[in-house]
Amino acid sequence: MVATWITALLWLSLLVMGVGAVRRIRLWRQGRPNPVPFWTGLVSVPRRYLVDLHHVVARDPAMATTHVATAGGFVAAMVLLIGIYLLGLASSFFHVLLLMACGVMLIGARRVARRRRTPLPAHLSAGPWMRLPKSLMVFAVTFVALSILALVGVEQLPWLGVVLLVAVLCVALADLLFGMTWGGPMKHAFAGALHLAFHPRPQRFGGGRSTGLKPLDLSADRLGVEKVTDFHWNQLLGFDACVQCGRCEQACPAFAAGQPLNPKKLVQDLVVGMAGGSTADYAGSPHPGQSEQAACGAPDQPLFASLLDPETVWSCTTCRACVEACPMMIEHVDAVVDLRRHLTLVAGATAGKGPEVLCNLIATDNPNGNPPTHRHNWAVDLNLPLLPEVKQTDVLLWVGDGAFERRNQRTLRALVALLRRAGVAFAVLGNDELDCGDLARRLGDEATFQRLATANVRTLNQYQFARIVTTDPHAFHALKNEYPDFGGHYRVCHHTQLLAELLTVLAADGRLADSPLAGTALTYHDPCYLGRYNGEYDAPRQVLQALGAEIKEMDRSGYRARCCGGGGGAPVTDIPGKQRIPDMRMADVRETGAQLVVVACPQCCLMLEGVVEPRPQVRDVAELLLEVIEALPEPDTPFTGKAELA
Template identity: 65%
Template sequence: MSTALIGPLLLLAILLAAIGAARRVKMWRQGKPDPNAVPFFKGIAAILPRYLHDLHDVVARDKKFANTHVATAGGFVASVLAMLVVYVFGGDSSFTYGLLAVTFSVMSIGAYQVKKRRDNPPANLSKGVWHRLPYSLLAFSLSGLCIALIQLLGIGNVPIVLTVLLLGGVLLGLAELIFGMTWRGPMKHAFAGALHLGFHRRQGRFGGGRSTGLKPIDLNENTLGVEKPTDFHWNQLLGFDACVQCGRCEKVCPAFAAGQPLNPKKLIQDMVVGMAGGDTRQYAGSAYPGKEAGKSDEARCGAPDKPLFEGLLDADTVWSCTTCRACVEECPMMIEHVDAIVDMRRHLTLAKGETAGKGAETLNNLIATDNPNGLSPQNRAIWAVDLKLDTMENVGSTDVLLWAGDGAFDLAYQRTLRALVALLRHANVSFAILGNEELDSGDLARRLGDEATFQRLAKANVKTLNKYTFQTIVTPDPHAFHVLKNEYADFGGHYSVMHHTEFLAQCVERESLTLNTAKAQSVTYHDPCYLGRYNGGYDAPRFLLERMGMTINEMERSGFRSRCCGGGGGAPITDIQGEQRIADMRMDDARETGASIVAVACPQCAVMLEGVVMPRPAVQDVAVMLLERVIDTGQSAGGRNG
């Protein structure tokens, strides 16, 4: 059998792929420079270990598909390398033909599993060209396998028709899998995805790290936030191009499930259209809820220098996001959807003054009174007026600085604060509050896109905090916890910050708090997004509940897959309408467990879940529950704040 064409075809495909790669890189480089981008060779060197470890840690959550991906992708790479040895470098022998047969066999098994998955695909998988991919994979792998076996077995006089069919199958595969990798088609993600791993904007996400804090923007720039695709950093554009359209983000997005006009997968594909130019007719996945997609008369158009909200996107799409990071957590390509959304919000808020819902009113309140509800900043410490708490202004130094947060203005949240004060006294902890010196942490302003107000608040709080001496900041508010811990460092605020459940867990472990477990009940615990997915805080609340003697009935979506309560990212303020409320869906999750109490560890979660109509389980903060079970040993009588 003549295989003389295979080598030249393979080299031609690689050459065309290289040309396409240069074009693709040029397209990404339309974006802004990233001053923190890693050096070229360091990024290239990081690709393989990140592919084998970080990416596959996410893919492996679906073990069956992970094995399919290993067989298909690994078989493909091994097959191409073996083809280069045999057909380009002339290394033809029984061993190399046998090696070709093995690699093509492995790829064929994987390709068959891909086809089975596509025969009855779940709704989150995109269709269109993606339905073509299994056949291209099978044509390449089976044709290559047959050719390898024919040569291994020394079969001569192969009919010309069969020869043409087998070479055609190889040619089809080379066109789809190598040439298409850098041009257009379903394999485009492989080239972009590999480079995305190496030049990711959040290098801290790899090797077991966690990077979730937003970065400041220069408020003196001509363009504030992202108005058009070229306003993104170049490696963000690279990340958009890496999307494999698997729809894992779509499956976990609370706004999509609630029928609000956001689908993170569709949003990323719209970013690709904006970056590359063209229209949205090629997209064959789920639309934004309430909007049809794919009709030629309703196709949206984009271009690199065309404003995103002039024809391609509706503002309601980015205002629907709760910034819960469920999409980011599930993305096997490690795309940063939330960063892109906040960047676009920054432009809408700062440059156009078009914050959705009551956003403008809330931001005006933050500017005028340093709290989102417009309440007098002189009333910030009223919750503690009868508790005789030390203030930092009076004591100057302490072990623990208790950060109250803006929940201090809310009567329901004050129960948590007062319970925490009582627990700290029981544990004989030296602590103080800032009182009226404390301002809003700025989390809400930043998530609504008002970077100017956030930076003002952050700098003012840092200036106040840096006047005093303390070991740790403790707060019951995961949103304040997150910005104090991860985002204030950009403004000179480097602090040890703990969520109240983490600090209380340490107190229980060292037996500063002794518990009575006689009132054990069945509970379910709701993971706050900003404590869990943002900061990995999953264990401490559960440890406390278990030490109270509670039986924890986990919701189906818990831990890193917890469903958002709908309270983050300013979502209750922008109030984009959908088919149902996210908080109602979360309470349905809780009802299914049969638990009598939903334990929470976030004031925003408490507000959202307590707003669900009865009948429903009771909603209680972990600190309130813990105080009910503390045995008074008399240790707190002599301590500060006692």
């Protein structure tokens, strides 16, 4: 009798799940079409789940073991339940396996319950999530008991026992199985698996990297995202996969600064807009800057009229800390830029000084409105080779908009001196170089970005060079990862990568062993667009280690590094918060005890030097390397050859 009831409950659960799955898929399909490799995506799910997703989860060892025990035990238990009760594989062997699977699941459920003890950590969502551990434990305990009864030969229970068993199982199955497709904490399991299969950026899996924004069709009827249905369908699927773990919230510099952006809340607002409902249904961390009055959403309503405050999306620095931290691999930054594209291109509502900056880019091809001919004034005494004159070179030095800033001109001059010391053949574009377009694109002005990118590609394709080198990680990223969409396929290097390669030339005589920096404590700040966007963490550190310095890493370094606050147009939109992001980053520097913070980005340099003194000194990697070399005695036989670049 017990087996009959369980069989009936499982069939009913699968039927209800199927109906819910059809309903859920219809919600996602409200979005715009986006072709995906269907079968290839489905087949890749196990590897993407077990390798790529778990690689992110494993950064928190305690949570990783909890996840393996809970999810692994539940999946194994469901497979065995289907085998035993639906396929008739009711042997002692399978009951023993079911007992083991539910036992492991119970261990995981207890750890989940401990994680959600009161007081609940601020980044974890409350509401339905608080009953999830109980549902998991009820499910596991029930089938542990049933497995034991089956193993000892008890096949009948009193009617009261059967009624209680069915009632308990209905409660557990409602949360764990029905909730996968109808909504609830377990929704992430169903949506998450399909999100891995049909991810908007499949290049992220298998050790790949995909961070460049996708071009916008400027001839389309709809530009950017005004309504939730303007997102692609698999973006909506990704939002629905959110597990509300709060890792993105903990990583977000804007949220930490008290600005009106909480990446987790943003995703949940978009889910509310997709499914209809109210933000009152959301139980999570406070959302700075947003009214406590509940807002309602519907797929056909403009998001900024119903659910979102424009300042929410203008607070984002596009640092990708949220994306890097997300175990479900949701693309928050893509959503933010899509929303900005509507505000800028359609509504004409760019925040702060955005309209002025974009007008400058249109009129003068640089954001500050400087005369384009002044881009190389910093090098008037350096007699730099011009590529339009020499036609070909080994290295094209892309100076970027840092050339207009006196502080960053020092970095450029240091790099030029190092290139000449190493015998590198290089040239600059001179007046032919335009803004790379990064700022325009992050502010949502895709039209201006595409105009600048197309013009630069047309110029670059006239000449021959082995690689482009730049001190600006934002230009590095745009030229390397976004220009290929416009016909610009180049080998692009950051200056720290080139300097790491040239160390054997610059230190061929071993002089760096006598570096005055030997033993000096310093710390290194990872630029977001060099690190998280392009995976380069080692090259700058290799240079600093060659100088003999003691690198005292900040608690948030590498892929966890806190943004300086200078990316994504944040200094332009200037959304107020409770504190400044660069001040928080300088506090991270002070915690190391280092009196020198080394940077590798013009924006990072300006933002950190903008912190009120007294504070540690700020130096670019190139400046520091040149200072050390110039402080050493001249070699007996100076290098006069030409550097052999890889």
